[in-house]
Every structure is written in structure tokens, then in C-alpha cells.
Amino acid sequence: NAGVTQTPKFQVLKTGQSMTLQCAQDMNHEYMSWYRQDPGMGLRLIHYSVGAGITDQGEVPNGYNVSRSTTEDFPLRLLSAAPSQTSVYFCASSYSDYNEQFFGPGTRLTVL
Amino acid sequence: QQPVQSPQAVILREGEDAVINCSSSKALYSVHWYRQKHGEAPVFLMILLKGGEQKGHEKISASFNEKKQQSSLYLTASQLSYSGTYFCGTEQNFGNEKLTFGTGTRLTIIP
Numbered sequence: 001n002a003g004v005t006q007t008p009k010f011q012v013l014k015t016g017q018s019m020t021l022q023c024a025q026d027m028n029h030e031y032m033s034w035y036r037q038d039p040g041m042g043l044r045l046i047h048y049s050v051g052a053g054i055t056d057q058g059e060v061p062n063g064y065n066v067s068r069s070t071t072e073d074f075p076l077r078l079l080s081a082a083p084s085q086t087s088v089y090f091c092a093s094s095y096s097d098y099n100e101q102f103f104g105p106g107t108r109l110t111v112l
Numbered sequence: 113q114q115p116v117q118s119p120q121a122v123i124l125r126e127g128e129d130a131v132i133n134c135s136s137s138k139a140l141y142s143v144h145w146y147r148q149k150h151g152e153a154p155v156f157l158m159i160l161l162k163g164g165e166q167k168g169h170e171k172i173s174a175s176f177n178e179k180k181q182q183s184s185l186y187l188t189a190s191q192l193s194y195s196g197t198y199f200c201g202t203e204q205n206f207g208n209e210k211l212t213f214g215t216g217t218r219l220t221i222i223p
Contacts, residue, residue, distance in 0.1 A: 042215040098159065103153035103155070
């Protein structure tokens with residue numbers, strides 16, 4: 001089991017560029033989520049999904065899109081990168097919302 | 113609404129005990145505890161569900177007072193490996209599906 005994988009590990013973007021952060025899990029978890037972590041702010045929920053074809057917004061969804069076409073994959077798209085999106089992004093999955101969440105290793109994104 | 117954690121940081125000597133608190137202004141269904149070491153992903157410790165259940169994990173245990181919307185994490189006889197940042201995550205309703213994390217408590221254990 002690879003668990004939760006994220007690519008890339010590091011990324012530098014220029015303001016206005018778009019990109020997709022990849023997240024995949026091989027545990028057949030229905031619940032997947034994206035968080036961003038900024039110093040002193042903890043983990044903030046961006047978007048989440050309770051199953052293939054179902055997504056919903058978290059606390060800080062603006063500037064991000066998600067889709068869930070398969071159980072395994074949950075990509076996060078930055079439409080037009082801004083310096084305020086400089087952060088560490090974590091993807092997580094779990095069997096359900098009240099079970100242990102397994103986190104990926106994170107993607108460190110810098111927007112110049 | 114983001115739960116409030118206290119203290120924000122604490123330094124202990126190996127073998128000392130620590131308590132980390134997590135409180136919310138909203139009624140809670142569950143409280144989740146995670147530990148994150150520097151440069152790594154958060155790792156699950158335990159979940160407490162509505163009902164005041166206390167749980168334990170080696171020398172780490174937690175309680176959940178649903179009337180006060182508070183949870184406390186207890187670290188007994190702390191070890192160097194306990195160093196890291198501890199986060200509580202709260203869920204307001206069953207099936208709410210949104211976990212809201214606090215800003216974390218940085219715990220440093222020194223020999």
C-alpha cells in the first residue's frame with residue numbers, strides 16, 4: 001500500500017499561472033480532502049469529497065477547483081495563482097468523516 | 113468555527129506531564145487529535161465521539177466534555193519522541209463531514 005501520494009513535492013509558480021496538484025490513494029477510501037497549512041494558522045479545509053462525483057467547499061475554497069471522477073484520485077486545481085496561495089498543501093483520505101485521516105506528504109507551493 | 117487550543121507552546125523536560133486543551137464555542141460531535149513533526153505530515157492519534165468517552169494510546173490519553181465543548185490531551189511521562197505540534201480537529205454534527213482544526217500547540221521535550 002502506497003497510502004496517500006501527492007505530486008509534486010515542490011512547485012514554484014508565477015502569479016497568474018495555473019496548475020494541478022495531484023493526490024491519489026490506494027486504500028479505497030470514500031472521503032478525501034485538501035488542506036492548506038500556513039504558519040500559525042493550522043490546517044484549513046479547502047475542498048472535500050465524500051465519494052466519486054461528489055465534492056463540496058471547505059473553509060477557504062476561493063481560487064481552487066476540485067473534481068472526483070474516481071475513488072482513487074482527487075486533484076486540486078489552482079486557476080490563477082496568487083502570492084496568497086503560497087502554502088503547504090496536504091491531501092488526506094479516510095474511510096468516513098469520523099475515522100482516522102491519512103495525510104499525504106504534502107506539496108510546498110510558492111507563488112512569486 | 114476554528115477551535116481554540118491552549119497553550120500555544122510548551123517546553124517540558126523528559127518525563128514530565130503535559131495537558132493540551134481544545135475548546136469550541138459550538139456544540140461538538142467529535143474531536144480528533146493529530147501530531148505533526150517538523151516537515152512531515154500530520155499523524156492520527158485518536159478520535160473522541162460525543163458521549164464523554166476517554167481514550168488512551170500508550171501514555172497519551174484524551175477526554176471529551178461535550179457539555180463544555182472541550183477536549184484535553186494528556187501526555188504522561190513525556191518522551192523525546194513526543195515533540196511536535198499537536199492539532200485538535202472538531203466536527204460539529206454527525207455527517208457534517210467538515211473537520212475544523214485548531215492552530216496547534218507546539219510541544220518541545222528536552223533531555
